[in-house]
Amino acid sequence: MEMLASLLPIILMFVLLYFILIRPQQKRQKQVREMQAELKKGDSVVTIGGFHGEIHAMDEDTIVIQAGDGSKLTYDRSAIREVKQQ
Incomplete structure (x- = not known):
């Protein structure tokens, strides 16, 4: 029982980090x-x-x-950061 009580703050810290850092990034x-x-x-x-x-x-x-001047460039699909609203 004492071991669980000593691990509880560490477990809570990992849960908190998950919801603050990892989940929003995903x-x-x-x-x-x-x-x-x-x-x-x-x-x-x-x-x-x-x-x-x-x-x-x-x-x-x-x-x-x-581009606006008519030149054409080829990019990987993953290089697109955002779609601008027209």
Whole structure:
């Protein structure tokens, strides 16, 4: 019984850390995966490097983004940070 009482603060600390740090990070990662899965041609996007453009073409793993001057760059789907609202 004494051993359980001495382990209780450590167990509570791990539970608290899970709800403060780990769970919110997992939720954010899930939201990012869903956003990247829902991308479609014509969406205005921003990459993790800060490049702004519009999706010109895409396949399973890569996305071709067209800039305002007409140039096209190919990125991995995972490089998309956000979809801008039009």
